[in-house]
Amino acid sequence: MRALMTTSVLAASLLLAGAASAQSSIRPGQTVQGNFTSKDARMDDGSHYRCYTMQTNADEAYTVTLSSSDFDTYLSAGPGADCDDTTVSNDDGPDMGTDSQVRFMSNGGLWVIKANTLSEGETGRYQLRVSSGERVRPTTQVLPISIGESRQGRLEFSDRRADDGSYYDCYSLQIARSGSTAIRLDSGDFDAYLALYQGPQCDGDSISSDDDSGGGTSAQIVETLRPGTYSIRANTLGSDETGDYTLTVTSRR
Template sequence: MRAVLMTSVLASSLILAGAAAAQSSIRPGQTVNGNFSAKDARMDDGSHYRCYVIQTEAGQAYTVTLRSSDFDTYLMAGAGTDCDETSVTNDDGPDMGTDSQLRFISNGGNWIIRANTLSEGETGSFRLTVSEGQRLRPTTQIVPISVGESRQGRLEFSDRQADDGSFYDCYALNIGARGNVSIRMDSAQFDAYLSLHEGPQCDGESLAADDDSGGGTSAMITETLRPGSYSFRANSLSSAQEGDYTVSVTTMR
């Protein structure tokens, strides 16, 4: 009886491992109709998921849409073929209710797409679609800003992308005299995030970073800076968020 039980447990483990590792391919322009059941692989939170691999082209924009009338959908995607390595996520697409949609620009090669239920134990039918958009080259523009100045900006799909899939604009700031400088970012459309860098390119290790020090979802960095060239990223906290924002630079006493 013990041997039979152990065999049964081992078989069940292999089935679950196989389900978790299984991947299907999907092509741009293709729609996949599927159905989540209790047999599908589960995340740690108990939600069901399936993984799809798409072959992408460098510089190409892709839109992934997951729809279901049976459950609240959730999408994740990332470069490579590891279903656990995702950098772009979406719960509810723009004006799409509980359907999900995400967009990304690829550097080429394989991308993984994880179609997921938002909550534990949800099952039902779904429709997954991948479409190609226009070829985009992310902007390389660097916007100059001075102490005492405010600027309006917008994060959008054609902006640079951080490693976490979030969009950002780069601002160059020259400091003429040592002093306390405050950089603030406000947006009513996403959770703001700031990072301060040495040099004018918004690259390398950040000197400081902030999420909510401006109150609510506003970001603010206050640092004592010596004369020199600096830059900061006007960024969103989460991946693939778009919207209007304001940044300002002031001196602090």
Template sequence: MRTLLMTTVLASALAVAGAASAQSTIRPGQTIQGNFSAKDARMGDGSHYRCYVVQTNPDEAYTVTLSSSDFDTYLSAGAGADCDDTSITNDDGPDMGTNSQLRFASSGGLWIIKANTLSEGETGRYELRVSAGERIRPTTQVLPVSVGESRSGRLEFSDRRADDGSFYDCYALTIARAGSVAIRLDSGDFDAYLGLYEGPQCDGDSIASDDDSGGGTSAQIVQDLRPGTYSVRANTLGSSEEGDYTLSVTSRR
């Protein structure tokens, strides 16, 4: 019964979302051999692509790999079954030459995977693989940070996950004396995003948030704070991004 229900869900989604281009299904743990020809659908840049739908489970991470010895590969993926709605992309890595690989964490339901050639008119054989789901057990740890301190960290699949699928670490910040505080998040691996909250758990409505006020992809919040306990989300802007970062808190006079 469960297999029949999953098949029905996938078929319904493909009927709705498959008008723009032909879509196929791929299962977690499955490897598919394919071949791009001049007859395949093209992106606006002239590159060929095919779309695959995978049924995922809640709180599981998946690795998608696209490899070919005939052309430079390009991968994209996103929640849902719309081939035009992808939020995660990868060209050459990590350290995979012209092969592509990406990872994503799912809240369950359908995900779309777009297998793509990097350049216009490329054709040839390829292999697309989706790993079996890896169970995610996010940490609930709250880390301390003080005014005048910098902390190094790394965001990855074992961290907390926001509603948009982005990972974050939670830092508790105690303010002993009222004044202006600058909170900054820098990373060379991802676009940084900051959130500031009342209380120690990084929940509820944020007092302030920021994307790029630190310059480039760095985030910065400058806020007048009363004495008390606050919390800071060191967050990625995009979903399923991973990487190293530095969080710093300084006083402003």
């Protein structure tokens, strides 16, 4: 009896693991119809999910949409084929009610997409749609900014990309007289990151960098600068993040 119970438990465990690891494939430009039932794999929070892998091309952006009239959707995606290792996620937006949408830029290779119910035990029909790849070439533009000026900007897939996969805009700053200069980056859409460089191109070793010195997720650098040309990276802390920001440069005495 003990051996029989052990075998039964093992079989059940293998069945659950098989359901959790099962993956389907989806192609760019394809739409698939699905139906969550009580037999589908569950997350630790009890919500059902299915995993899809997709072959992507380098330097192309993709939009993935998960919609359902039966349950509140949750969607996540990430490079590779591990359904537990996703880097972008979304619940309700943008402006899509209970449908979900993520957009990401690929360096090529496989991406995994996790279609998920938001809450425990939800079931029902859904539609998963992937756009065709959109070719994106990052800008090389350098934007001017002066002391006493604030600039509104937006980081997106067409912006420069750092080695860690984060997006940034490059600003050129002319300093006429030596003095203390404060540079601040604020955003309600992402965790801000700043870096200051000698020269106009935001490259080489940074003079200074900062994550959260501006309070919360705002970044701030305060440095005494000599006359010359400097450049500022208005940057996201994490990879694949996008959104609006405000960059402000002021003089301090």
